[in-house]
Amino acid sequence: MSSEAEHAAHAKRALRAELRERRRIRPQHEREVVAERLTQQLIALTSSLGPRSLSCYLSTPDEPPTRAFLRWAGERDIDVLVPVSRDDGLLDWAPYAPPPLDAGASPGGSVAAADAELLDVAGMPVPDAELLSPLAINDVGLILVPAAAVDRSGVRMGWGRGYFDKTLGSMSSRPPVFAVVFDDELVEELPREAHDAPVDGVVTPSGITRFSD
Numbered sequence: 001m002s003s004e005a006e007h008a009a010h011a012k013r014a015l016r017a018e019l020r021e022r023r024r025i026r027p028q029h030e031r032e033v034v035a036e037r038l039t040q041q042l043i044a045l046t047s048s049l050g051p052r053s054l055s056c057y058l059s060t061p062d063e064p065p066t067r068a069f070l071r072w073a074g075e076r077d078i079d080v081l082v083p084v085s086r087d088d089g090l091l092d093w094a095p096y097a098p099p100p101l102d103a104g105a106s107p108g109g110s111v112a113a114a115d116a117e118l119l120d121v122a123g124m125p126v127p128d129a130e131l132l133s134p135l136a137i138n139d140v141g142l143i144l145v146p147a148a149a150v151d152r153s154g155v156r157m158g159w160g161r162g163y164f165d166k167t168l169g170s171m172s173s174r175p176p177v178f179a180v181v182f183d184d185e186l187v188e189e190l191p192r193e194a195h196d197a198p199v200d201g202v203v204t205p206s207g208i209t210r211f212s213d
Contacts, residue, residue: 008191012157019148019185020159023062026182034182035065037205042069042144042180045208046078049176051141053079055093057180058125063146064180064205071098081140083163084131085122091167093136094129122161137167140175145199147179151190154198154211168197176200178208 026034046054046069054073059066073080074097081093120126137143145164147156156179158164168177178201186202186209201210 005193008193011191012160012193015157015190016148016159020062022184023182026062031065034205035068038064038066038180038203039068039072041203041205041208042066043072045178045203046073046142049142051078051175053081053140054142054144055081055083055137055140056144057146058082058096058127059146060125064182066144066180067098070096074098079140081132081136082126083124083167084126085120085124085161085163087121089162089166090134091137091163092131092134094127094131096127096129122163134167134170138171138173142175143168143177144203145177145179147181147185147199147202149185149187149190150179150181150199150202151187152209152211153189154200155190155192155196156199157190157196162195165195165197168199169195178203180204 056066056070056073057063058070070080080096082096084092084094086092118126118128145156145168146158148159149157156164168174177199179199180203183204183206186204198211200212201208203209
């Protein structure tokens with residue numbers, strides 16, 4: 001590893017630790033406001049692009065919430081795939097249908113007891129559904145990915161496992177790809193490594209930012 005690459009990797013590790021702690025201590029009242037605003041922005045983006053299918057992560061309590069948005073998508077017959085991490089560093093995909101609200105799921109998007117899916121090898125929540133191959137992602141019309149932070153040139157910094165970089169980098173024809181982060185995680189510049197796959201835009205509670213047409 002070159003000194004420049006080593007410096008970028010070290011800077012990322014330090015920044016990830018800071019961002020993880022910032023998410024962990026976010027006040028509950030702020031989380032509730034964020035959930036409503038972010039859901040509105042995700043709906044606005046999806047409505048403007050009009051995909052009949054999309055991929056999106058199932059949020060954990062510390063992540064930007066996606067569950068209320070996924071419920072909205074399901075109610076409009078938009079097919080949803082969620083990522084399932086594999087031991088070999090690739091992603092399988094699973095169809096997702098939101099559980100009934102009266103079963104204990106939180107309309108605000110948090111992980112409730114009745115909405116506690118299985119966890120994959122990376123600790124991400126996944127539905128109890130038949131797995132599809134990594135190629136299933138090629139059929140969706142919109143990809144929404146998690147991120148630790150994104151900069152204004154479209155550089156996405158994940159959490160260091162490389163699952164989404166590998167997936168996006170292997171696609172010969174990508175639909176629009178948007179990262180989902182909190183407002184303070186859209187920054188001016190991030191350290192970049194050669195394997196980092198850029199995104200087309202970012203969705204935050206305050207709005208939608210597009211980096212390319």
